[in-house]
Amino acid sequence: KAGVTQTPRYLIKTRGQQVTLSCSPISGHRSVSWYQQTPGQGLQFLFEYFSETQRNKGNFPGRFSGRQFSNSRSEMNVSTLELGDSALYLCASSLRAISTDTQYFGPGTRLTVL
Amino acid sequence: AQKITQTQPGMFVQEKEAVTLDCTYDTSDPSYGLFWYKQPSSGEMIFLIYQGSYDQQNATEGRYSLNFQKARKSANLVISASQLGDSAMYFCAMEDSSYKLIFGSGTRLLVRP
Numbered sequence: 001k002a003g004v005t006q007t008p009r010y011l012i013k014t015r016g017q018q019v020t021l022s023c024s025p026i027s028g029h030r031s032v033s034w035y036q037q038t039p040g041q042g043l044q045f046l047f048e049y050f051s052e053t054q055r056n057k058g059n060f061p062g063r064f065s066g067r068q069f070s071n072s073r074s075e076m077n078v079s080t081l082e083l084g085d086s087a088l089y090l091c092a093s094s095l096r097a098i099s100t101d102t103q104y105f106g107p108g109t110r111l112t113v114l
Numbered sequence: 115a116q117k118i119t120q121t122q123p124g125m126f127v128q129e130k131e132a133v134t135l136d137c138t139y140d141t142s143d144p145s146y147g148l149f150w151y152k153q154p155s156s157g158e159m160i161f162l163i164y165q166g167s168y169d170q171q172n173a174t175e176g177r178y179s180l181n182f183q184k185a186r187k188s189a190n191l192v193i194s195a196s197q198l199g200d201s202a203m204y205f206c207a208m209e210d211s212s213y214k215l216i217f218g219s220g221t222r223l224l225v226r227p
Binding site: 031033035042043045048050055056058088090092101102103104105106107108110 | 147149151156157158159160161164205207209212213214215216217219220
């Protein structure tokens with residue numbers, strides 16, 4: 001079974017631009033979560049989607065948004081990029097048969113904001 | 115509030131020896147899951163092992179075992195027979211009914227030949 005895929009793997013943007021990251025979950029998984037990883041803040045939860053509904057959101061500004069499609073694929077958008085948005089963005093998918101089902105991660109998208 | 119604490123920023127272990135990575139957690143939710151992930155320099159988070167809060171026995175997955183002490187709120191990872199490929203960052207994480215993983219700050223493990 002194919003794992004979680006994320007595109008693009010690397011991205012370079014300038015301040016003020018916007019960016020869209022994509023995540024395709026493991027086949028059959030209906031939950032997709034997004035995390036931001038930075039050297040200073042570590043791994044932080046952004047949001048979780050299940051059956052196209054956002055069920056939880058982390059403490060991030062409104063510039064960070066996401067959505068999930070009917071095929072469970074998810075996109076994350078960051079508008080008006082800031083230097084501090086440079087990070088590794090990780091997507092994870094889960095079956096969610098129970099609330100604490102294992103989350104399986106993709107390879108990540110490394111975003112650099114200049 | 116939920117919290118995961120990993121007190122070992124870095125550790126060394128000799129190849130073929132066992133090593134224990136420490137993790138303590140805090141939550142008021144009676145139902146939760148504890149996870150360990152490995153992150154090589156490539157960046158991908160690799161799932162290693164899971165322990166549910168109601169599981170009576172410690173979880174094991176090949177060379178990985180989880181020493182779960184519920185009363186002490188600890189969930190230490192034990193890696194037996196270390197290999198050079200085990201050199202990586204290791205993260206302890208917890209999830210309760212909030213649908214989000216809370217991660218610790220990680221432990222960098224270096225396996226010496």
